[in-house]
Amino acid sequence: MNKTTSIIIPTFNEHDNIKTLVQRLSKALSGYEYEILFVDDNSSDGTAELAESLQTEYPIKVIVRRDKRGLASAVVDALSHVSGNNIIVMDADLQHPPEVVPNLIKAVEQGADIGVASRYIEGGGCQGWSFTRRMISRGAIFLAHLLLPATRKVNDPMSGFFIFKKNVVKDTHLNPAGFKILLEILMIGKFQKVIETPFTFVIREKGESKLNTRQQINYLKHIYSLMQRTGxxxxxxxxxxxxxxxxxxxxxxxxxxxxxxxxxxxxxxxxxxxxxxxxxxxxxxxxxxxxxxxxxxxxxxxxxxxxxxxxxxxxxxxxxxxxxxxxxxxxxxxxxxxxxxxxxxxxxxxxxxxxxxxxxxxxxxxxxxxx
Ligand SMILES: Nc1nc2c(ncn2[C@@H]2O[C@H](COP(=O)(O)OP(=O)(O)OP(=O)(O)O)[C@@H](O)[C@H]2O)c(=O)[nH]1
Ligand SMILES: [Mg+2]
Known part of the structure; x- marks a missing residue:
């Protein structure tokens, strides 16, 4: 049985974050078999080159996409390159603390098909968010729970930090628009058990956010597309x-x-x-x-x-x-x-x-x- 965990990390101009990220991941995961897959959309700040230079020291693969942009589609493209049976998705900007990764692996060991690092369960949270951003986030979750019933099992279906078994997406056609890859997997994937583990989404210290109004409109399109595809x-x-x-x-x-x-x-x-x-x-x-x-x-x-x-x-x-x-x-x-x-x-x-x-x-x- 292959016990490798493949960690997919989409990047776009994250040069200043990835070295610390890799170091913290390697520390948190000592004793585990794992690989890191960076999927970079041709960043102009040398993210991919830095990731490649870290390959000598750490188990890293680097995929560079030259003609595409998009967080969720980057994750989907990376799926054909993973060698592990358990797949983790996380951000590169350290807002998803690498120290939570072992808890996600534990969720799968406890029989979960999907494990979600959740901001909205006891012990989780969002650091430094304005009232407006909190409301938008809660509203987005409410909408998903209302219109996409399969997401009701999860308190934080918008989380970008999660683990799933490779079988969950086997023989499925993932086609997410925008940022919300977990939403797509919850609606299209095949699974029984989900376990949530708390985490605090911390403030981004380096690099710039790529989340903008366009992404929020894309989210509505994504919900509509999922409503159509799932009946x-x-x-x-x-x-x-x-x-x-x-x-x-x-x-x-x-x-x-x-x-x-x-x-x-x-x-x-x-x-x-x-x-x-x-x-x-x-x-x-x-x-x-x-x-x-x-x-x-x-x-x-x-x-x-x-x-x-x-x-x-x-x-x-x-x-x-x-x-x-x-x-x-x-x-x-x-x-x-x-x-x-x-x-x-x-x-x-x-x-x-x-x-x-x-x-x-x-x-x-x-x-x-x-x-
Ligand atoms: N490959 C790829 N990665 C992306 C793209 N857009 C964002 N990312 C990565 O996806 C992760 C999340 O993006 P962020 O801009 O941090 O979005 P966010 O965390 O929801 O928003 P903030 O809290 O404002 O940072 C980061 O690792 C980004 O580098 C993209 O178009 N392509
Ligand atoms: Mg971020």
Whole structure:
């Protein structure tokens, strides 16, 4: 069994950091079998040359890419050069303390397929971050947890410091845009167990940050691309189709009850339509909620429809509650748009329906059919 750990380190103009990095890694990893792979995107400050000069003393490979840029794609390219079965990814700028690497190796030894050095568990943190950067980071994680359910197992799916077994990415096609390679691996890779180990993301002392607004927009594109590739976008479309079928059930049943089953139509006030018509409507609404629930349970969320009869009824209750609040949201927004803002009702109501539908989808995805 090959026990080598391959440490992939993407670099772009990190000349002033890599010597210290290699020295600290070598100290932290004495007694371990390991190799370091620098993937450099043709830095102009001599990073690759310095890395090559360190090869005489340390187990280092240097890959230089002359026609490409990008952190995540650098990691993917490096994968075809690794000789170890366990692969670590980390930054070159010492923000990922090399002393944490043995803890990541331990995670794999304890049976994890993926080990994440996490800022957002007990004992972890971010040094010197402004309130805004903290909020952006938390918001990015929230978005991933909301839209990409497989990431919910991990508190810090945005971490750039992690380990994984080579098998996790075997026969997969990784295609990340931007910075977030762990996100790609969590969504596309094959794994069972993840262990997180805490670390503090320290301040960069040398060299410059390459994280910019463009990377943050790339992140949104990456989430959308993952939603498409993993079927999460299709799930949303299915939910909408099921919702459409619910409208037909709702309307159709009201028609049957009031025309053929003895209920009085709502507009027939003189012969008791107010009570009987509303009752027919309430029965129709609840029936459509139940048919929507069944279709979503066995179609839209068929892959997450686990557990016995109690879970089933628990979900039905959740679904009812969320749809009820969704209805109130629709009424609230429609009132706000028309009465307070003076918007034409036939424009206001579709807007309110879209918002309520998003609410229904996201909440049910998050809670009723929790992954
Ligand atoms: N090969 C390669 N490496 C890159 C590229 N962009 C960034 N890196 C490396 O990826 C790591 C992380 O980049 P940073 O700029 O430090 O990003 P960050 O740590 O998220 O942001 P800061 O906290 O501002 O430093 C560093 O080792 C960079 O040298 C790139 O386009 N190609
Ligand atoms: Mg950095």
């Amino acid at each position: 999460e976008f299709l799930r949303f479309i299915k939910f909408i189709l099921v919702g459409g079928s619910g409208v037909l059930v709702n309307y159709g049943l009201y028609w049957i009850l009031t025309r053929f089953a003895g209920f009085t139509p709502l507009d027939d006030a003189s012969s008791g339509g107010i009570i009987s018509g509303n009752l027919a409507m309430a029965i129709s609404i609840e029936t459509s909620i139940i048919t929507n629930f069944l279709l979503n349970n066995f179609f839209t969320f068929a892959d997450r429809n686990t557990g016995g009869i109690f879970r089933f009824f628990g979900r039905l209750l959740n679904f009812n509650l969320i749809c009820l609040i969704g209805g109130l949201i629709q009424i609230g927004i429609a009132n706000l748009l028309t009465i307070t803002l003076g918007i034409y009702d036939l424009i206001a109501i579709p807007i309110a329906i879209i918002i309520a539908t998003l609410w229904n989808y996201l909440l049910n995805n998050w809670w009723t059919w929790r992954h």
